[in-house]
Amino acid sequence: MSTSLSAAALETWPDHALAALLHARPDLLSPLPGTLTSLAARAATERSARLAVARLDTPTLAVLDAVVALDALEGDVTAERVSTASGLAVDVVDAALAHLAALALVVARPGAGAPAATAPATWRPSAGVPQARAPFPAGLAVGHVPTATSATSATPATPDGEPAVGPSARLLLDRLAWDGPVGTLPEAGSAAADAVGELLAAGLIVPQGAEAVLVPGAVALAARGGRTHRGVPGAPPLPSAHVIDPDSVTAEAGRAALDLARHLADLLEAWSEHPAPALRSGGVGIREMRRTRLALDVPEERANLLVELAAATGAVGRLVELEGTFWVPVATHERPQLSAGAADARGGDGVGGVGGPERAVDPAVAWAEAVLAWWASPRAFALVGTTAPDGARRAPLEPGLDRGWASDLRARVLAALAAWPAGAAPDAEAVVAHVAWSTPAAPPPVWAVASVLAEAEVLGLTGAGALAGTGRALLAVGPPSADDPEAALGALADALRNLLPPPVEEMLVQADLTAVVPGRPAPELAALLDASAETESRGGALTVRFTTASLARAIAAGHDAEDLLARLAAFSRTPLPQPLEYAVREAQRRHGGLRAGSAAAYLRAEDPTVLAVLLGEPGLGLRLIAPTVAVSPVPAGRLAQLLRALGRPVLVEGPDGDVVDVAGRPRASRPVAGLVVEHGPVRGAREEHDGERDLADAVARLRHGQARASAGERDAADLLGRLREAARAGAEVMLAVAGPSGRVGHRRVIPLRVRDGVVIARDLARETDLTVAVHRVVAVEPVPPAG
Numbered sequence: 001m002s003t004s005l006s007a008a009a010l011e012t013w014p015d016h017a018l019a020a021l022l023h024a025r026p027d028l029l030s031p032l033p034g035t036l037t038s039l040a041a042r043a044a045t046e047r048s049a050r051l052a053v054a055r056l057d058t059p060t061l062a063v064l065d066a067v068v069a070l071d072a073l074e075g076d077v078t079a080e081r082v083s084t085a086s087g088l089a090v091d092v093v094d095a096a097l098a099h100l101a102a103l104a105l106v107v108a109r110p111g112a113g114a115p116a117a118t119a120p121a122t123w124r125p126s127a128g129v130p131q132a133r134a135p136f137p138a139g140l141a142v143g144h145v146p147t148a149t150s151a152t153s154a155t156p157a158t159p160d161g162e163p164a165v166g167p168s169a170r171l172l173l174d175r176l177a178w179d180g181p182v183g184t185l186p187e188a189g190s191a192a193a194d195a196v197g198e199l200l201a202a203g204l205i206v207p208q209g210a211e212a213v214l215v216p217g218a219v220a221l222a223a224r225g226g227r228t229h230r231g232v233p234g235a236p237p238l239p240s241a242h243v244i245d246p247d248s249v250t251a252e253a254g255r256a257a258l259d260l261a262r263h264l265a266d267l268l269e270a271w272s273e274h275p276a277p278a279l280r281s282g283g284v285g286i287r288e289m290r291r292t293r294l295a296l297d298v299p300e301e302r303a304n305l306l307v308e309l310a311a312a313t314g315a316v317g318r319l320v321e322l323e324g325t326f327w328v329p330v331a332t333h334e335r336p337q338l339s340a341g342a343a344d345a346r347g348g349d350g351v352g353g354v355g356g357p358e359r360a361v362d363p364a365v366a367w368a369e370a371v372l373a374w375w376a377s378p379r380a381f382a383l384v385g386t387t388a389p390d391g392a393r394r395a396p397l398e399p400g401l402d403r404g405w406a407s408d409l410r411a412r413v414l415a416a417l418a419a420w421p422a423g424a425a426p427d428a429e430a431v432v433a434h435v436a437w438s439t440p441a442a443p444p445p446v447w448a449v450a451s452v453l454a455e456a457e458v459l460g461l462t463g464a465g466a467l468a469g470t471g472r473a474l475l476a477v478g479p480p481s482a483d484d485p486e487a488a489l490g491a492l493a494d495a496l497r498n499l500l501p502p503p504v505e506e507m508l509v510q511a512d513l514t515a516v517v518p519g520r521p522a523p524e525l526a527a528l529l530d531a532s533a534e535t536e537s538r539g540g541a542l543t544v545r546f547t548t549a550s551l552a553r554a555i556a557a558g559h560d561a562e563d564l565l566a567r568l569a570a571f572s573r574t575p576l577p578q579p580l581e582y583a584v585r586e587a588q589r590r591h592g593g594l595r596a597g598s599a600a601a602y603l604r605a606e607d608p609t610v611l612a613v614l615l616g617e618p619g620l621g622l623r624l625i626a627p628t629v630a631v632s633p634v635p636a637g638r639l640a641q642l643l644r645a646l647g648r649p650v651l652v653e654g655p656d657g658d659v660v661d662v663a664g665r666p667r668a669s670r671p672v673a674g675l676v677v678e679h680g681p682v683r684g685a686r687e688e689h690d691g692e693r694d695l696a697d698a699v700a701r702l703r704h705g706q707a708r709a710s711a712g713e714r715d716a717a718d719l720l721g722r723l724r725e726a727a728r729a730g731a732e733v734m735l736a737v738a739g740p741s742g743r744v745g746h747r748r749v750i751p752l753r754v755r756d757g758v759v760i761a762r763d764l765a766r767e768t769d770l771t772v773a774v775h776r777v778v779a780v781e782p783v784p785p786a787g
Contacts, residue, residue, distance in 0.1 A: 005044065005104045005126050007037040007706060017102065018702065019695040024103055025052050032698050035705040038721030043104045045724065049128035052103055054442035061440055062086050062232040063096035065138040067106055068125045069228055072142035073217050077123045085228040092234075097123060105129055127728065138228040140217040141181040169198040173205075173215070177223035178230065181215040182208060236437035238419060241426035244464045249423060253468030254500045257460030258520070260370060261363035263296055263306050268315060268329040270295040275326035278318055283398030284327060302458055304384040307396045312373035327397065362523060364500075368492035371459055371474060375410060378402040382451030409444055413452040414475055417467040425465030428453055460496070470495050509568070511577040517542040525571050531557060532564060546580055551587035561588035599631035601639045603650070617646065722780040723759050727751035735761065736779035737772055744778055 010018065022029050027048050033039045042048055056064065066086045070077045079097060083090045100106040106129070109122045125133075135141065165173070172195040176183050183205075186192035196213060199205045205213045221228070276288045284292075284307060293303040310316045317330045374381075380403040384396050394401065416434045420426055426434070428450035436443035456462045461471035473495030477488040504519035507529075518541050521529065529535075532554040533544035554564055561584050569576050605611050608627040615622050615630065619642055622630040632639055636652050643650045651659050726733045735747045749761035749770060759777065763770045 005040050005107055007035065007040050009107075010036045010040055011703075011706065015696065015699050018699045020102060021104060022695055022698055024055070027051050029698060032701065033705075033721060034702075035709045035721070036702050037706065037709060039702060040104075041721035041725040044127035044728070046128045046131040049105065049126070049132040052105055053129070053132050054439060056100075056439070056441060058437045058440050059088060059092060059232055059234060060096045060099060062088065062138070062229050063093055064100055064105060064125070064129070065133060066228040067097075067100075067123050068130050068133050068137040069140045069142050069217065069221070071124050072130070073140070073221055078121055079123070082123075085226060086232055087227065087229055088232055088234075136181060139178070139181060140220050140228065141214055142217040165198050165202055165204070166195070168192075169195040169202075169204075172196065173199055173219075173223050176205070176213075176215045177220040181217070181220055183213055183215075185211050185213060233437065236416075236419065236434045239426060239430040239433055241420055241424040241430055242465070243421075243423045244425050244466045246423050249463035249466045249468050250499055252463030253460045253470055254463075254496070255460075256458060256463070257367045257470060257496050258363055258500070260306075260309075260459055261366040263298060263302075264310055264315070264366060264370060266296050267292065267306055267310055271316060271327060272329050275319065275328045278325040278327055279395055279398070281395065281398045282318070282325075283395030285395065286393070289396060300385065301454070304396045305381055305455060305458060308377075308379065308381045308384065309370045309373060311397050312377045312379070313369050362493065364493040364496040365489065367460065367496055368489050371461065371470075371492055372488060374455065374459060375474060376407055378404070378406055380406045380448075381455060382448065405444070405448075409448060410452050410455075411475075412438070412444075413449055414456065414461065414467070414471055417456075417462065418472060418475055420467075423466050425462075427465075469499050505571065506573050507571050509572045509574065509576055509580060511579055513546040513577075513580055513583065515544050515546070515572075517544075528567055528571065531559065532568070546583060548583070548587065551583055552591045555587045555591045561585050598633075600634055601632050601636035602629060603632060603639065603643075604629045614643075614648070719777050719780050720754065720774065723751050723754045723774075723777070726780070727754055727759075732764065732783040734779075734781045734783055735759075735772070735777065736781070738776050738778050748783060 013021075021043075025043065025048065028039060028042055033042055053061065053064065063082055063086060066082045067077050070081060070085060074081075079090060079093050082088075082097070083093045086093070088096075097106060097108075101108055105126050106123050107126055109124060130137070130142075135143065168191060172192065185196060196205070200207070200213070204219050205215050208214045215223070270292060274291070276284050276292065279285050289300070289303060289307070292307065293300055296303060296306065298306070307316075311327075315330060316327050319326045319328045379401045381401075383394050383401050383403075386394050388394055412435050413431060416431050417424075417426070419434060428446050431453065432444060432446050432449050435449065453462070453465070456471065457465070460468065461474060462468055470492070473492055477491045500520060502519075503522040503525075504517055505522045505525055507515045507517045507521075507525065509515045514536070515529070515533065517525065517529070521542055529542075529544050532550055533546045534550050536543045536545050555561070565576060565581060565584050568580070603611065603614070603622060605628055611622070611624060611628065611630050614620060615624060619634075620639065621632045621634055623632070624630045634642070640650050640652050653659055722733070725731075730750060732748060732750055735749050735751075736744050737747060738744050747761075747770060748764045750764065751759055751761045752769070753760045754774070757774050759772050759774055761770045761772070762768075
C-alpha cells in the first residue's frame with residue numbers, strides 16, 4: 001500500500017520545510033501549484049516521484065526500497081525492521097527516513113496505540129513511489145504471491161527449518177531470490193529442469209508465460225532470511241586505477257592549458273580573416289569546420305570543442321549582414337564579461353569584432369575564462385557531431401544542445417577524480433561506478449562521463465587522466481560568483497601560473513634563420529615571434545623559423561625594420577646573425593611604405609585654402625591626406641548635407657567618379673543588421689539567483705492559495721490536482737462543467753485520464769465516456785455519502 005501526503009499534513013509543515021521540499025524537488029515548482037492540495041497531488045504522481053528518487057544516494061535508496069517492499073509484503077514497517085532487512089545501522093536508517101519524509105517520499109504513522117506526540121513507529125511509501133520503483137523494488141516481486149502456498153507460509157520447511165525441497169532446488173531458489181526474481185526455463189530433462197519442476201510443485205515459483213518463471217516477493221524475502229539487501233555500500237567505490245607520476249601530470253596539464261589558450265587565439269585570428277558562414281539553423285557547417293580544423297591543425301572533436309568554448313566565453317558572435325550571417329570574433333568591449341575587470345586582465349580592448357581578433361597578453365587569463373565557461377555552460381558539447389533523432393547531424397554552435405545535466409555532470413566527474421589518491425587516473429567505467437553511488441536510480445551513461453574526461457584533458461584540468469592542480473583549483477573556486485566574479489578568474493589563472501615553469505625571456509637565434517626558446521616564452525617574446533616567425537615545433541622548447549612570408553607579414557602589420565631588429569636583438573642571447581638582418585631589411589624594401597585605412601568619404605578641392613578652413617569644422621571629421629584631398633568617417637551623402645548647411649555647395653561623386661544624385665535616400669553597400677553574442681559566459685549556472693527569497697515567496701503563495709481554497713475558491717491548478725488525484729485513485733467525484741451557454745451542469749464521474757488540456761472520465765449515470773476541456777471544469781467535489 002501507499003499513503004498520499006495530504007494538504008492538511010502539508011499545512012502543518014513549517015515554511016522552511018516546505019521551501020526545502022520545493023528546492024529538493026524542483027519539478028514541483030514548474031509551474032507553481034495554486035494550493036497545497038495541488039502540491040500534494042503533484043508530489044504523489046509517478047513522474048515526480050521518479051524524478052525525486054533519481055537524486056537519492058545508494059543507502060537512502062536502499063532504505064526507500066526496503067520500505068516499499070516490506071510495506072507490500074509485511075506491513076507495519078519500522079525503522080528497526082528496515083535496519084534488519086537492509087543491513088544498515090539504525091542511526092543511518094533513521095537519518096535516511098527523515099530525509100525521505102522531508103522529500104515527501106515516505107509518510108510516518110504513529111504505532112498502534114501510541115500517542116500522536118510520540119515518535120512515529122511505522123512508515124509507508126507515499127503515493128507514486130511504488131509505481132516509480134516498480135516492478136521489483138530491492139529485487140522483490142512485491143505484486144505477486146504464490147499460487148499453491150499462502151503468503152504466510154511461503155517457504156515450506158522441515159522441522160529443523162530447512163525448505164522442504166531438495167538441495168538443487170534450494171540452490172536454484174537462493175539464486176533466483178537474490179539475482180532474480182525472473183528466470184528462464186531450462187531445457188527439459190536437465191538437472192535444472194528437475195529443480196524448476198520441484199519448485200513449481202511446491203508453489204515457490206510461478207510460471208511467467210511459456211518460457212520464464214518468477215519468484216513471488218514473499219517467497220524471495222523468506223529465502224533471503226528476511227533481508228531485502230545483501231549489503232549496502234556506505235561510501236562510493238574506488239576501483240583500482242593506473243597511477244601517474246605527479247610531475248608528468250603537472251607537465252601534461254600545463255601543456256594542454258597553454259595549447260588551449262593558443263588554439264583559441266588562433267581560432268579568433270582564422271575567423272577574423274575568414275568569417276565562418278552560419279547555417280540556417282545557426283550552427284557552423286561541415287565544410288567551414290574542416291577549414292577551421294586545418295587552420296588550427298587539431299582533430300575534429302577538439303575543433304568542435306574550441307568553437308563551442310569561444311562562443312561560451314563570448315569571444316565569437318553572429319554578424320548579420322545582407323550577404324548572410326557569419327560567426328566572427330567579438331571585440332572585448334562588446335563581450336558579456338565575467339567581470340568588469342576581465343578586459344583589463346586580458347590586456348585592453350583589443351581590436352576584436354569585425355576588425356580582427358585579439359590575443360590575451362596573459363594566456364593564463366584566457367585559459368581561466370574558457371575553463372569557467374566550460375564549467376558553467378548548460379550545453380552538452382559531446383553532442384556536437386552526433387546524429388539527432390531526425391537524422392540530421394548536430395553542428396557546432398547550433399541551438400538545442402542545452403541539457404540540464406551537463407554542468408552538474410562536469411562537477412560530479414571532477415569531484416569523483418578528486419576522491420582517488422593524487423596521481424590516480426581512473427577510466428570512464430571506474431568513474432561511472434563511483435558517481436553512480438550518488439544516484440543509483442539514474443547513473444550517468446559511460447559515454448557522457450568519457451566525454452567529460454576527454455574535455456577535462458583538453459582543458460588542462462587533468463594530465464594523463466589524473467586530476468591536476470588546475471582541476472583541484474576549479475573544484476575549490478566553484479562557479480563564478482555574481483558578487484565577486486574576478487575571484488574565480490584570478491584564482492584559476494594563479495593556479496595555472498603556479499603549475500607552469502617560469503617564462504623564458506631569451507632565445508638563441510641561429511644563422512639558418514631559426515630561433516630556439518629554451519622553455520615557455522614570456523608573453524612579450526611570444527607575441528613578437530608570433531608576429532614575425534613560423535612555429536616549427538613545440539614541447540620543452542619552442543623552435544621557430546623566420547621566413548620571407550613571416551617577415552613580410554610583420555612588416556605589413558606595421559613593424560619597421562629597424563624597430564623589429566632591435567626588439568629581436570633585445571631577446572637574443574647573442575648578436576643577431578647577418579642573414580636575419582638582410583632578410584628583415586629586404587622585407588622592408590619589398591613590402592614597406594604602403595598604408596591602408598578606413599574612410600567613409602573623401603573631399604577634394606582645387607584650392608587648398610578651402611579645405612584648410614573646413615578642417616576645423618565640428619562634425620565633419622576631416623583629415624588632410626594631401627593639400628587638396630581630405631577624408632572623413634562621415635558617409636558622403638551625410639557629409640554633403642553638413643557642408644550645404646554651412647553654405648558650402650558640394651557635388652557627390654560615385655565610385656567611378658561620375659556625379660550622382662544625392663536627393664534620394666543613400667544606401668549602404670554592406671548594412672550590418674547586428675552583432676549577436678550567441679552564448680556568452682554563463683553567470684553562476686549552479687547558483688540560484690535570490691533562491692531563498694524565491695522559495696519563500698512560493699511558500700507564501702501556496703499558503704495563500706490554500707486559504708482561498710478552504711474558503712470555497714478554486715483555481716485551475718487546484719482543479720487539475722483534484723482531477724489527477726481522483727484519476728490515480730479511481731475515485732468518484734462530482735464534476736461541475738460549464739456549457740456553451742454558461743449554464744453549469746453536474747456529472748457523477750470517475751476521471752480516467754487528464755492530459756493535453758482535456759479530462760476523460762466515465763459518466764456513471766449514462767455509462768459512457770465523457771471528454772471535457774479542462775478550462776470548462778468549474779468545480780471538482782467528492783461524491784457525498786449515500787443517505
